[in-house]
Amino acid sequence: MSLIRSSLLVGLGSVASRVLGFVRDVLFAQALGAGPVADAFLAAFRLPNLVRRIVGEGGLNPALIPALSRLEPDEAAATGGDVLSVFGLALLGLTALVEIGAGLIALLLAPGLHGEGGTLALVALYTRLSFPIVPCVVLASMGAAILNLHGRFAATALAPLAVNGGLILTLVVVERGLSLQLAQKAAWLAAASSLAGLAQLAVVAAALSSGKVRLVGFRMPRWSPLLKSLLLAGFPVLAASGAVQLFILAATQIASFWPSGISWLYYAERVMQLPLGLMAALGSSLLLPELARRHQAGDGQAIVAAQNRALEVALLLALPASAALIILARPMSSVLFERGAFQSSDAEGTALVLMALSLGLPFATAAKVLSQTLFACGSLKAALAAAILGLVLTIAASLALAWPFGPTGIALGVSFGCLGHAVAVASGLRRFGLWLPDRGLMVRVMRILVAVLTMSLALVAALRAAPQPGPLSLAMICLGGLAVYGLAALAAGAMTRGDWAALTKKT
Template structure:
């Protein structure tokens, strides 16, 4: 399991490095002004719907059922099931695409109503949305093909596909002189990347001898079973997106740049989530599904314990860094060009608030597969509904006083509410039982995180003296010093604690 997760995580890390280059270029060229806000919303819209109809929701319903059909009925029936689901997916996505193209200004006004107060902002965002939205259909197709590959223990192509998104967006910015604005160049890069990502995964599918034909939609018993699981999964993903829609809606009423502050902080927050949480969750789902299908409940619980241990080991250093020194990190990565001191300060406040919920968000990527692997997509939806109420209510209460940072803090609290409720429910059904090794590991990691945060706070003074050591990147040396000291303090306690727990 860890070899597979390392493969997915390594490729995801490579994608994030390309994403870092992309975001540095975007920060320098777009900054955090009206043009940046317009592109952020146009980029978010297909990704909101992608999160609802593809990725998490789709994989939760599709992968266990495809694996079951493969195990019980053989490759031919599993292939037919995948082709039927593909036909239905493409038909639904095509209708959604037409509606989005026709009603783009209305959709933008609905999700970013504050833009109506700025002349031309709705029209600009709608024009960018019409370019980016076809990306959703292409990525939904790619997601299904990736699910088939994952069920056959092939993870590399799907994990590396996101690299192409960043490469295409970087290419768009390099050719921005050919477009009306940098935002239009980025939007075209997003669309081109959809074709590139789909092509990569279909090529790997063909190499694996698992190619899928396009055919007319059919509602078979397997498809009905999939739809019964997909409905609750979509509602669950929809709950997450409701909270994110609330961010976009409320941030559109805040001072110019607030949408961008959320975006840039989210890019840093997403690094450990993608490299650690998503990688482990991607591998854990088929692993748990196979063990539960073989009636190996004890093995499934052990895998979940080990997955949570590893996830927290790799996530908590980021928590200490983002909570104790968000300003130097944001300044080092994005603080140049059009990304001024106000943008650094606004993004740093959001990043600090996100850090509070980062452990919960990563842990959810491990706990939720414990339900999905057994075909239960309804229980996580019920837990998420309660968490979403907490999340949105806090957003409304905090946005007036803390602006975009209040939105991020509400997101963190919603994640903790969701995790605590799901963990309690999974323990009640004997799907999760923390063992001695898990308890000792968590205790040592808690101490290591506190020590790391204390070391980072102490280092802020000495680090300030290193500012400007590298003239081209004046904030890089302080951030590097802070990060290295924090990691050293973390490792000094976490390493012996982990070794003791394994005895």
């Protein structure tokens, strides 16, 4: 299969999942607003959603793909079965601990709510109801990694749709078919998320069992050095792969001290995650296996070249997305969320947080791409160290900026963390001799910036002509900005016919 066809399949699945995620969050805002119940639900939903996003973007792929790719098919299938069995038992144990200690976890997730006993109790309830999604999506992600290794991307792309689809269906039923209080609505949604995760796991399990070639073989798990290394690598890989999600989790804890701070941060981050999540899914599903093969072949120059070309593509998407989100933050927040229980003041607060988060989008995207090389080379310590540095910077900057600027300052702290994370990943690669920006990368970035500036001027002019756009006019502005950017990118040489030829080349 050509790289472009694989990219389109994974990319379309990722985009479809995030479009459904947008619909889900619009319905969240309409049903729950941004008050105490919404803060409680979104604080509880943050932990399982954190895990879902990390593993959904291929967070465990760096541990599984390089290890399984070195084994013979039968041995790889048996080892894959061992890993799934052991992880399944461990995750069931973890879920039991969470169910027992949900009260303490609620306090850790939202320490700012400690003075509001009723709200904190809701956080604990929603945590108990929603956390069972975690073992389902983790096992589904591991199964998807095995499918990716064998070039089967359909289930990987489509299975995550089950979660958002299930939640949207529940929201429609709750809003139109049932008469419930806000706290009861949130409880239904929390329980529905766990059932939707089970549906996602069923889709992947069906894909693994289909076909003539056995991809996974189950048996009594055998303890082996490889299984031990995979288990030990699990946490570092998740932490390194989900660095930005950890930054947001820390920011959420700080935001819990501000009224509606959790909600504003959640809705803004959901918008920002669309381009970032797309690049993460493409990187882990497509770039990582390619880099792993080149590393196994000992072709260092090819790794650097592939990395630079991937970074060009990532910035080709991330830089205009960052600029557009900053310029269109207020109308986007209003059109997407301002209805039902979500008020105009909430839209304004969400817009300011979105602008601050969008500043860090290019750095977060660059770190996602560059970290794939560290994963492919097995340098998990360097990737984990970079993630820890970014987390420390996020906490320090958020605390320093929160008091003068509130939730907006916390979001700025996340952007500082993304910048520090990207610099740390690049420094780690440089130590291994795998970070060497070539002239082609620098020239391409300058051309992209010219196209982004052209698009930004067009968007500002459009907003002056329509200062308060509705859904249709905002869609037209976005499509017009995309068209301007595409034409400017072609004129400036940021996109060429050679790019398309490289993408369609058989892998």
